[in-house]
Amino acid sequence: MTATPNTGCAGEKNMLDGKRLVLVSNREPYVRKQGPDKGHFERTTGGLVTALDPVMRRCGGVWLAWDPGGDPALPHRFEVPESGPTFTLRQVPLSRGEVRRYYYGFANRALWPLCHYFIDRCHFDDEQWNDYVAVNRRFADATAQEAAREDLIWVHDYHFCLLPRMLRERRPRGTIAYFLHIPFPAEEVFKILPWRREILEGILGADLVGVHVPSYVTDFLGCCERLLGAKVDHGAKVVHWDGRQVAVQAFPIGIEVEEIEGIASAPETASRARRIRKNLKESKVVLGVDRLDYSKGIPERLLAVERLLEEAPELRGGLTFVQVAVPSRTRVQEYRHLKRVIDELVGRINGRFGDSSWQPIRYLYRSLGRQDLIAHYLAADVAMITPLRDGMNLVAKEYCAARVDEDGALLLSEFTGAAEGLASGAMLVNPFSVEGTANKLREALELSPNERSSRMKLMRAHVRDTHINVWLQDILLAASKIPGADCIG
Ligand code: GDG
Numbered sequence: 001m002t003a004t005p006n007t008g009c010a011g012e013k014n015m016l017d018g019k020r021l022v023l024v025s026n027r028e029p030y031v032r033k034q035g036p037d038k039g040h041f042e043r044t045t046g047g048l049v050t051a052l053d054p055v056m057r058r059c060g061g062v063w064l065a066w067d068p069g070g071d072p073a074l075p076h077r078f079e080v081p082e083s084g085p086t087f088t089l090r091q092v093p094l095s096r097g098e099v100r101r102y103y104y105g106f107a108n109r110a111l112w113p114l115c116h117y118f119i120d121r122c123h124f125d126d127e128q129w130n131d132y133v134a135v136n137r138r139f140a141d142a143t144a145q146e147a148a149r150e151d152l153i154w155v156h157d158y159h160f161c162l163l164p165r166m167l168r169e170r171r172p173r174g175t176i177a178y179f180l181h182i183p184f185p186a187e188e189v190f191k192i193l194p195w196r197r198e199i200l201e202g203i204l205g206a207d208l209v210g211v212h213v214p215s216y217v218t219d220f221l222g223c224c225e226r227l228l229g230a231k232v233d234h235g236a237k238v239v240h241w242d243g244r245q246v247a248v249q250a251f252p253i254g255i256e257v258e259e260i261e262g263i264a265s266a267p268e269t270a271s272r273a274r275r276i277r278k279n280l281k282e283s284k285v286v287l288g289v290d291r292l293d294y295s296k297g298i299p300e301r302l303l304a305v306e307r308l309l310e311e312a313p314e315l316r317g318g319l320t321f322v323q324v325a326v327p328s329r330t331r332v333q334e335y336r337h338l339k340r341v342i343d344e345l346v347g348r349i350n351g352r353f354g355d356s357s358w359q360p361i362r363y364l365y366r367s368l369g370r371q372d373l374i375a376h377y378l379a380a381d382v383a384m385i386t387p388l389r390d391g392m393n394l395v396a397k398e399y400c401a402a403r404v405d406e407d408g409a410l411l412l413s414e415f416t417g418a419a420e421g422l423a424s425g426a427m428l429v430n431p432f433s434v435e436g437t438a439n440k441l442r443e444a445l446e447l448s449p450n451e452r453s454s455r456m457k458l459m460r461a462h463v464r465d466t467h468i469n470v471w472l473q474d475i476l477l478a479a480s481k482i483p484g485a486d487c488i489g
Contacts, residue, residue: 016476021061022147024139026103026159028065029053030080030089041082045326045367046291048156048181050394054256055472056087062146064139067091068099092142094135101131103159104331111158113334114193115182116295116389121334124194133162136202140166149174152479155206157181162198165205177479178206179251182391183417184216187223200228204241207482209248210475212392212417217250247482251474252421253392254466260401263374272375280379281358284445286321287380289373289395290387291328292365294338297388297413297431298325302345302361304386304437309353309360312442316353319445321384322362322376339365377402382409382444385416386431392417396426397466400459409444409452410459411437421466425459 030041070093079085105128113121154177225232231240239246290296305321329335346363383399393416412426429440
């Protein structure tokens with residue numbers, strides 16, 4: 001059953017029935033500013049925070065997150081956001097060594113590449129695993145301190161696969177939900193992980209396991225059945241484990257559509273979009289926006305743009321590819337290497353085709369302000385969102401929400417969760433094929449205004465139907481139906 005979009009706070013609060021939401025994620029929603037303004041908080045960037053901050057602002061409760069390099073002697077509970085506090089941020093201090101081994105190590109050099117099918121990038125290291133266990137345990141203790149018996153505990157993402165089980169040991173009758181923001185891979189890939197059993201058992205401490213799309217549900221159930229020997233009801237999508245029933249469901253995450261539409265409709269955003277186009281000499285604009293991550297397929301995308309410029313010389317001088325790459329995980333070797341690869345490719349392509357008045361690639365290695373980002377969405381003729389693998393991809397949805405003018409084409413990788421819902425309007429591509437992507441890009445650039453508009457209308461309708469409120473309410477509804485739930489409903 002799907003909730004009605006935009007019922008907002010009232011619907012969610014009813015489902016929580018006065019109980020609190022205790023949310024756990026690695027990334028903090030607000031971070032203390034550096035420099036003279038130190039002591040104040042600003043919101044962080046990234047898919048998870050973009051999705052969950054509005055939820056917590058509406059529902060209230062406690063959000064536990066890491067404090068990397070944090071001093072355990074300093075205060076770790078704050079009311080946020082500063083402009084009008086609605087929830088508590090509880091920071092869990094981690095030492096630099098723990099951050100190195102748990103976060104940059106096991107989470108981002110074992111689980112992240114594994115779940116995104118980059119087997120050759122996986123590093124399995126016992127020390128990193130040990131710190132992953134220790135940090136999950138620290139969070140289990142902190143969460144148990146914060147959560148009353150009847151609260152709904154909601155654990156997020158691959159950093160905390162062990163946490164549901166650890167919390168179950170501390171709260172045998174508590175209600176625990178878990179949501180994985182990245183893909184759950186096929187069994188043949190997942191079984192490579194030396195700690196596959198511990199990870200599955202950890203997640204199965206939850207009552208409700210949420211993933212983005214049905215294929216991840218199928219893969220997770222298959223792993224529980226064949227790698228753990230658990231009894232699985234594939235029809236009901238339930239794992240029988242440890243005397244409990246664990247429901248596994250797809251909840252495709254969405255965005256706060258009105259926030260984006262509001263910014264996109266503001267006259268200043270439209271005039272910023274016009275300035276962007278003017279600065280690009282009114283050429284056709286193709287846009288990529290990603291964290292700088294190998295899963296996002298940025299080099300492959302650059303190669304496709306290069307191929308198109310080779311094959312369609314008439315586009316030279318009249319097409320600009322703008323790539324916004326937000327710095328990410330810069331302490332991980334693979335990410336530093338990727339940055340060098342991209343720098344070199346951009347240089348090579350600009351050197352090869354550019355001249356004193358035109359550069360085919362504009363590469364912005366930084367995070368843009370929210371309004372500037374949305375102005376870029378509005379300025380683009382084509383958004384080129386071609387990850388090699390992506391759990392969902394919120395940028396694709398934000399691009400459609402921003403197109404209040406119902407214009408703009410979307411070139412979307414078939415290996416994103418977003419492709420399942422946006423397929424009717426997007427042009428789907430296999431990003432591993434340079435030639436195929438170049439051809440599709442050309443087709444996208446040549447779509448008639450009518451075709452662009454009818455495709456965009458379909459995609460905007462889907463984005464509205466899968467609003468972040470729908471995601472939240474569907475999860476709360478599913479949590480309220482957990483047999484024997486002490487909380488909600
Ligand atoms: C993970 C999963 C899943 C990006 N550049 C700027 C900026 N952003 C914001 C976007 C968007 C978010 O970052 C990126 O979200 P994605 O979903 O595209 O990707 P991940 O960060 O990898 O997120 C992903 C997501 O979790 C949610 O479950 O969809 O599959 O990998 O919101 O707007 N924001 C600003 N400036 C930028 O330059 N202000």
